Amino acid sequence: MNLKRSQYKIIMQQYEAKQLHMKHEIKKRKEEIYHKIPLIKVLDDEIASNSIDTTCYIIEHPEESADKLEELQENNLILSKKKFHLLVENGYSENYMQPEYACPMCKDTGYIGRDKCSCLKQAMIDIAYEQSNIKTAIQEENFDTFSLHYYSDETDPRYNLSPLENAHIVYDKCKKFVAHFDNTFTNMILYGQAGLGKTFLCNCIAKALLDTSHTVIYLTAFQLFKLFEDYKFNNDDSKVPDEQIESIFDCDLLIIDDLGTELNTRFTGVELFNCLNTRLLNKKSTLISTNLSPTDWSKQYSDRIVSRIFGNYEPLKLFGSDIRLKKYT
Incomplete structure (x- = not known):
């Protein structure tokens, strides 16, 4: 870096x-x-x-x-x-x-022999991507503090499942994602309407992997494409270094939060495909959270991006009422 x-x-x-x-x-x-x-x-x-x-x-x-x-x-x-x-x-x-x-x-x-330790690599990532905010968030949002209390136990006839039962399943799969991270290559996409705990679960996974010496980059969709834009088009002192972009492709886990909120252009489409495809080829796991439904994906992204995601990612849907509203009522 x-x-x-x-x-x-x-x-x-x-x-x-x-x-x-x-x-x-x-x-x-x-x-x-x-x-x-x-x-x-x-x-x-x-x-x-x-x-x-x-x-x-x-x-x-x-x-x-x-x-x-x-x-x-x-x-x-x-x-x-x-x-x-x-x-x-x-x-x-x-x-x-x-x-x-x-x-x-x-x-x-910071070093094992002459090689940088994963903790030093993560410290460099944290500064390069200004990830201090995620370090603060994961102290409050992690597997130990995740609560199923806010999910309703009333069965939703559309799924023949209650939001609580579904949240249990999603939570367990997130835990398994971490437990088998080193020996099973997996990608996941958390989707559903806003306020159901997608970002919270991303933070849970981030903390668990950071605690076990893995390198994690956490970016919103806006931040990700801004980095790609600055790298491609800026030639002054604000140009993003090659190493910083390379780390997006090489880190153990890339978390892209709120995908779908970015301005949809040909540029973002090309860069998203390149990012996801390169990580797939390198067998580097990616975790995506989005408010988009599978139908919305087809409207917003090209067929090859949709195919890459739903052919190589485990989709986990959260449904129910907005938890953030419940916390303040």
Whole structure:
């Protein structure tokens, strides 16, 4: 992702702050444990001493390094188990003195070897697409806060199903979409009238995947086509970088919210087909929310776009009364 140097510096400063905070926290915890359970300090000192003695011995007797390292591992494992037992015995978690990283994959460094960690890629995406708003939204709108309380349990004769029963089905399929995300290539389209929870469910899925170190880009239809427009037609400093457009095609999940609200032109049609088709070919999942019915799709988009979507996306319809109105009555 092509970021300004100042933006990249801000991101890396955030990583450094996380590391410093964790070092400070571990130091505090060690002091607390050493004060309350002095024997643990004795065990830690013995583990450190064993490591130093083994290193010195190997330097003098390199031919015995394999055996000596195996012996060190066995001895230190025994001492560590004693330490963990003491922690648990005194009401602590056995991992209480271990770092708790926001990202265990890179240990809050942003890199795994020389490669960018997925958390760093997402941080860069967040700045490039100004996704700070989605980070705020998913704290309130996620699977833990999703409520079926607002859906009616009265059967709708058109579907022989109540809005509540249908919402249960849609909710479960969204959960399965996340659970099987890494081993099953799936795309979904959430549709139905406004105010039925489509955007809320998109936020649920976004948070669940972000929490499991996947890269997610969340854009309204207007934002998506504005980016494509700026990339195609702007040649000044406001031109969208190649890397930013590439990330739309390469991120683990692209969420397009409110598709159908954009101005329908030949340009938007071409760019939508290219975006959806490229992601299909790359086996990158896409989630769409729209107020359009399948009939409306045929009126607004070309046959090849409709064919691409309804041939490769699982359609999930929500129906019932506007939930937002219910919340304020």
